[in-house]
Amino acid sequence: MLTQLLLQVVVAVSILLSVALAGVVGRDRLSLLREEWRSRLRTSAPAIALLLAILLLNRIMRQQGRSLSQDYGIHMTEVFYTIEGEFVLLFQAIASPEANTYFSISYVYGYVFLLIFPVVAYAARSKTIDFRRLLIAYSLNYAIGLVFYILFIAYGPRNVFVEELTQTMLYDNSPQYKYLTTEVNRNTNVFPSLHTSLSATVATFAYQTRSTYPRWFPIAVCLSISIMISTMYLGIHWGIDVLAGLALAGFCVSLSTYLVDRWSLTAILEQVRKRLHEYRDTVTTASQENS
C-alpha cells in the first residue's frame, strides 16, 4: 500500500518538476548547474547539513516525541474549538466531488512539488544566497514546528466535526493517503500547520525572487493558497493552526535573511585553529619557563 502510494507521488512529482523546471528555470541555467554543482554544493554545505540534521531529528522525534508530549504537553483541542467554533465548516460551502479531488491533490502532490521545486530552482542560480536562505528557512520551520508539536497536543477538526466533514474528509475519500500521512506525521501535530507555514515560506521567496523567476511567482502563490485552504477544507487543520502557520512562515523567512552569511563557517574554523595555536603556544611557553 505505502510503497505503491509513494511510487505514485514520486512519479507524479517528477513529471511536474521536469515540466516546471523546463518552463520556469530554463535550459541555460540547468546546464550551468550541471557544470557548477560541486562548487555550489560546497558553498551551501552548512545549510544542507543543517536541513538534513533537522529532518533526521524530526524523524526520531516522531516516536520519542510521543512520550515527551504525554509528560509535558498541554491539551489544546478544546481551547481551539472554544475560540474559533465552527469556522472551518465555512469551507463546506464549496464542497463538491471536484473540489475534493482538487484539494486532495493539492494537499498531497501539490505540496511535495511546491517544496522541492524551489530547492532545484534556487540551486540553479549562480548566486547561492537564496538557495541557502531557503534551506535555513525550511530548517527553522521544521525545528520550531517540532517544539510546538511537543508542547501542544491537539486534534484537527475532522476529529470533532465527524458528521459535517464526512463528504470532504481526506481519509474517507481516499483512505490510502492515511498510510502516507501516518508515516510522516502524528495526528496530534496540528498546531501550527506546517503545510501552511512551508507553503507561505515558498510563496514569500517566490515574491522576493520574482524578477529571476517571473513565471514561478503566480504558480507558487496559487498553489500555496490552495494548500492552505485544503488543510481546512479536508478537516485536517483549525483556522488557528493556519494563522499560526502564516506567522511562523513570516518569522522563519525574516530570520533566514538575518542568519544567512552572518557567519562564515570557514572563517569560524580559521578562528578556532588560530585560537588553538595561540593556546598551544602559551602552554609550551609556560612549560618552558617552568623547566
Place this chain on the structure above:
Amino acid sequence: MNSPPDESDESAEGISRRAMLAAGATGLSVGASGCINRVQSVVDPDSSTGMAVSILTLPGADGDREGAQIARHLEENLRSVGVNATINTRSRSELLKTVLLEQDFDIYVGRHPADFNPDFLYEALHSTYAYESGWQNPFKFMDPSFDGEVRFMDPSFDGALERQRTVEGAEREEAIAELLWRFALNQPFIPVCIPNEYRLVQTDRFSGWEDGHLATRLGYLGLEPAANVEQLHALITDARPTRNLNPLSATARERGTITDLLYDSLATYEETDDDSESNLRPWLAADWDWDGSTATIELREDCTFHNGDPLTAQDVKFTYRFLADTTLGRAPEASPAPRYRGQVAAIDSITVEDDYRLTISASTSPEVGERAFTVPILPRRIWSERVDRRVTGNDEFSPPQGTWSLVTANNIPPVGSGPFQFADRSEGEFLLLERFEDHFSVGTDDVPEPTVPELRLEVDPGTASSIDRIASGGADMTTARLETYALGGISDDDPVERVEDTSWTFYHIGFNTLKEPFSNPRFRRAVARLVDKGWITETIFNGHARPVAAPVAEKWTPDSDSEIDSLVWEDKDPVTPFLGTDGELDVKDARDLFAEDYEYDDSGNLLR
C-alpha cells in the same frame, strides 16, 4: 410536557408503583447529595456563574467516529438548553487515564467493555469502590438514599447490587430487574446503545471463523488454515497492544482479547444459545465442582508458563491474592488492581489441596463466582519478585493504588501460559506472537488449539483502510469491531466475509458524580432526555445497533412479564424519553425541564 421525566409516560391508572418509587428514591438522594454540593461550592469559585461542561471523547475520524458523533449530539443539545458545552479530545489511553485514574472529567463518551453477565454492574457502581482508581466505579457513584418505606426489595442501591450476586434463578432475574430500575432512575451513566459486532475476515486462507467469538481467545483458536499458511495476519486499529501488555493496566485496553491469548484463565467464554445456564467452559481448569458456595477445582496437569516454570495451584492462589492487593500485604492498606475488581471480590478464600487441586470458597452464587474464573493466571515467581524489587528499605511503602509502577509498567515481554507467546513488537506498528508449543491445547482433540505458528497483529490507520486491505488479500482479519460508516465498502465480489458475534459492550455517557451538577440525579436524568438514542442508532450507526435503557443483554432486560415494569426499548426510552423528535430537540420543553431545578440568567444561560 412539563412533567418530570419519570411521569411522562404514565398510564391512566394514576400514580403507578414506578412513579412512587422514583419520587421516593430521588427525593431522598437529592437531599443527601445536597451536602456534597455545598462542600463543593465552597471550594469552587465559579459556583454562581453559567454552567460549563466539558465532554471528553476520542478523536472522531482517527479513533471512534460513532462516539465522537454522540458527543457532538450531546454538546449541541446541551448548548440549546443554555449549558456552555465543549468537546475535549483525548487518545484512547489518555481518555481512560483521565476518567479511570485521575477522575479529572465532567462527562465522557465511551464504550464500556461490560460482560455477558450483568454482574459487571457491581464493579461499575458499588459505592465501596468510589475511592479506588480503575475500572471500579469510575463514576464515583454513591446513592445514599435509604428507601425503607417502599417497595424495592433492597433498601439501597448497594443492596441491590449485592443481592443479585447471591440469589439464583428466577429470584436473581427479579433482583436484576430491580437493580436496573434503580439504575434507570439514577442514571449514574446514560446507556446509549449496544452496537453490533462485525468483523471482516478473508476466506481464502482460513476457514472456521464462525466457531468462536472473535473478541475472545476461542475466536483465534481452531481456525483452519489453507495449505502452506503459516501466519494469521490480523489488523488492529488501536496501537496500544504494541506498547503495553500488562494484564493489570487500566488504560492499555478496554477488553482483553490479547491478554486472553497470552494468558490462560481457569474458565473461558464460549458462545452458546441463550437458554443455556452458563457461558463458561473449563479451560486451564480441567473441571470444577460446586458444593454450595465452594468450588473444588482440578487444574490441567503439566502446564507451564512461557519461560518454562510449571503452573500449579500455588500460582492460581497467588493470582487472586495479588489482584486483591498488588502490594501483597507490604503496605498499610491493600492496593487492589485497577481491573478485575468485581470478579476477585467474589472470592472469600482459597485452599491449595495439592499441586493441581484447590478449593475456592465464594461469597456469591456459583454463577457469579465463576466470573472470577476468567481472570488471567499470573506466574507467582515473576510478579512477587517485581513486588519485592519495589519495596525498598524500611521506609513506609504505600504506592498509589491503581497507578503505581507495577500496574502501569508495559510488562514486555509478557510471561503467561496462554496459547500464544510474545515474539516481537515495534511500537505503533505491530505485535508478533508465536504459538506456544507446550500449551495444553496443542495436539489435543477436546479443546481448540492455535493452528498456525504465528499471529501477527498489525496496526492499520482505520476501518476503511482495513477493509480495503483485507479485500485485496493484504491481511486476514480485523480484530476490532468495524465502524459502521465503512460497512458499505465491503464488496460481495471479494473473498471476504462479514462475521457477526454476540455483542454486550455498550456506548455510554458517563458522569463524574462527585462534581456539581452531575451529583444531582435529577440533573443526570434531564441530560439523558437530551440524548435521542433511537436517532443515534438509526443515523450514526446506520441501524447496526440496539438502543437501550438497560445496559445488559436482552435476556436480562425486564419485560412486561416482570413484576416490576418493563425496561424494554419500544420506540422510545421507557424512563428518560428524548425531548424532541428525530434528533431535533424541543428546546422549550427541555429548558422548562432544566428550569425546575436550576435558574436561567437573562440571556438564557443555565446557572449552577
